[in-house]
Ligand SMILES: [Zn+2]
């Protein structure tokens with residue numbers, strides 16, 4: 001064995017050992033009472049001004065209303081806060097995807113904090129799985145903000161068990177004991193079609209299972225980040241307390257509205273070896289515009305980037321954003337840049353016509369940079385639809401995507417305004433004749449408190 005080989009194999013062993021120790025003895029989903037200390041209060045009170053300023057930083061000043069803090073609805077905006085965690089604005093709804101700001105291996109490396117995430121006033125916290133590097137801040141953040149946790153039944157039980165006092169709300173979208181490949185609709189966000197798929201956590205499997213050939217282990221050298229940003233005693237205690245947090249199963253999510261869909265998954269399991277049927281569930285989520293997926297995992301020591309590539313092939317996204325490759329653990333992770341070449345080599349196994357472009361984000365420079373991950377979405381905005389019906393009557397309808405509309409009234413010229421029940425109103429012939437050529441005005445009130453008026457002309461109906 002050469003010196004280089006010796007160093008490589010010892011690194012492999014160290015990586016495997018370190019990752020499994022850090023992740024609480026591999027992928028077992030046994031319930032863990034240890035480490036259930038996440039009840040510390042994150043924040044006392046958030047002022048409206050703090051909320052607006054924090055949202056402006058995480059979602060871009062141009063996308064946030066400076067007086068109300070409302071975020072533009074025709075956007076999907078993601079702000080990376082480390083590992084697989086993102087602050088997200090989807091159709092104006094503020095969410096967290098996973099909830100942990102990396103600390104403990106270092107301090108002050110990620111320009112974010114649980115206090116700041118609480119200031120965003122998220123409505124929901126989507127949990128991919130419950131290991132500490134994904135969910136150590138989930139329970140205290142839910143308790144502090146009133147946000148509802150979203151996950152599988154096992155994840156809800158695990159996260160609620162970590163509460164110091166009253167357990168936070170958790171919506172179990174995948175039933176307990178469900179097989180990998182189980183899919184469900186999640187009705188959590190108004191106007192957004194959310195799907196959840198139970199899949200598998202990354203795990204070491206025997207080399208192979210890949211028609212494109214064998215893999216070189218991916219074992220980048222550890223970095224010096226912990227020396228450059230040494231951890232505070234408080235952060236060390238935090239991470240030590242959460243090391244045994246259990247996985248409680250893994251869930252992938254797809255969010256779709258207008259002409260856009262996003263898939264996010266915080267681990268990539270060896271589906272080809274252990275659950276090929278889950279690929280069918282992933283294929284059923286197409287079309288996918290953007291996949292934000294974990295590329296680091298246990299299997300990189302034997303199967304390289306095989307599993308992340310197979311997720312890409314199943315989802316067939318228009319764009320891939322890799323994550324979980326940043327420097328979040330003691331001595332065993334390294335800076336994300338080290339994954340650029342191995343990922344590119346792996347994706348080269350996909351025929352060029354089907355290979356997605358990559359928007360490669362890397363730590364620390366791309367933390368909290370919403371401008372890198374802002375995606376415009378075309379929504380079919382509410383509009384006036386008019387139709388003359390029998391007997392010279394006029395049917396006025398509110399067309400388009402009405403998910404944001406709480407209520408509407410319609411007014412024909414000088415007629416008295418009427419409520420637009422179910423988005424439709426019919427006017428008699430006499431009213432239509434009297435008001436011909438005048439304006440139809442539909443006043444719309446949205447769920448977020450905003451209002452606007454649509455205008456059209458009263459037509460001639462015979
Ligand atoms: Zn994990």
Ligand SMILES: [Zn+2]
Nearest residue numbers: 131133134324
């Ligand atoms: Zn992880």
